[in-house]
Amino acid sequence: MKKIILSLAILASLTTTFTACTSSDDNSSAQPVTGEITGPIAADKVYPLGTYTLKGIVKINAGVTVTFDAGSTITCDKITGDNALVVLNGGKLIVNGTSALPVVFTEKSGIPGSWGGIIIYGDAPIKAIGGVTTSTSEDGNALPYGGTNAAHNGGSLNYVRVEYAGAKLADGTKENNGFTFYSCGSGTTLDHLVSYKGADDGYEFFGGTVSMTNAISYGNYDDAFDWQDGWQGQNNSNWYALQVTKGNYGMEIECSNNNNAFWPKVTNITLKRATGCTPEVAGDIQIDAIQFKKEANGDYSNIVIDGYGPYTEGATTYQGAAIKIQDVNTNTNQVNGSKIKLTNVKITNTALEILGANVGTPPTPISVIFPSGQYSTSTTATGASLTTGAWSTVGGVNLIQ
Incomplete structure (x- = not known):
């Protein structure tokens, strides 16, 4: 009996060690992992350093925090249908990239306009057409945005690159951007971001009070930076845009x-x-x-x-x-x-x-x-x-x- 108990104890110990190396628990010795990200995400989740496939319009629910460790790559495939990472109002996305180990969200084909990028919703103040203080998103999710929470916190994005975004999702009225911020508040951190070769804007703000620092918009077909609905971020600095091949404002x-x-x-x-960069639409x-x-x-x-x-x-x-x-x-x-x-x-x-x-x-x-x-x-x-x-x-x- 003692031998059986001892064997079970050893087995439990080995199982615990294996789980720690591949789970969301903090473990500095963990090796890169692989996995699939689908939604909705209804409980807090940490994705350790790894290579992931994002499949579908993945929504982070209200009250849920999702974290990505430095150096991870998240890839989607337009062949599987619409793909995007959406943070619903009340949810949080924490991306802990570094200068040497950024977190990259990309698409398999490498073609601009292949997915919906990162979209974050909040309830900070807006002033949309007609002076209204709430509105409905045009991204295909058709969700409400706007409110009175100027300090809304949708998370912290540090050293994040979004590549080849700009897809039109579902019945959305326009293409999405690399990064889209619907009434995000000043509690949200946006620092050292790259929007790379998307088919619409690099960044677009729909009202809100959030600020963005150290941002690059490279090779996006529409505008490098765009906003409306009374966006009023006050602490923005170091914005860099290079428009190549196609580009508007x-x-x-x-x-x-x-x-x-x-x-x-x-x-x-x-x-x-x-030199040689033309508007998105010829003759525009x-x-x-x-x-x-x-x-x-x-x-x-x-x-x-x-x-x-x-x-x-x-x-x-x-x-x-x-x-x-x-x-x-x-x-x-x-x-x-x-x-x-x-x-x-x-x-x-x-x-x-x-x-x-x-x-x-x-x-x-x-x-x-x-x-x-x-x-x-x-x-x-x-x-x-x-x-x-x-x-x-x-x-x-x-x-x-």
């Missing part, structure tokens, strides 16, 4: 036709457009570095703009601008009302400095004159200041050029 800024008394603040911005005129429309506003400083036109397509030459004001109301209420501030702006290889052009065919010219102190150029602006590493390198190519 460096920054598309709008406030959903609301003349707000608040606005976001971003410092240290670099927006570059490579979305080729400006920073576009303001629909009562867009904000405070932006230390900006480097390079390569925004002119470019020729067929027999037509298009003139890009560093700053574009696209409608009369934005010019009257935001420019003249001193709600747009652009200081220490360095402009090179760009056709026009400031363009006022109301939408239409052809566009109607708008006279844009910034009030004193609201706009200044410089030859010494430095733009984004980022430290390179594995997090900013894909296929041996440094994305910061």
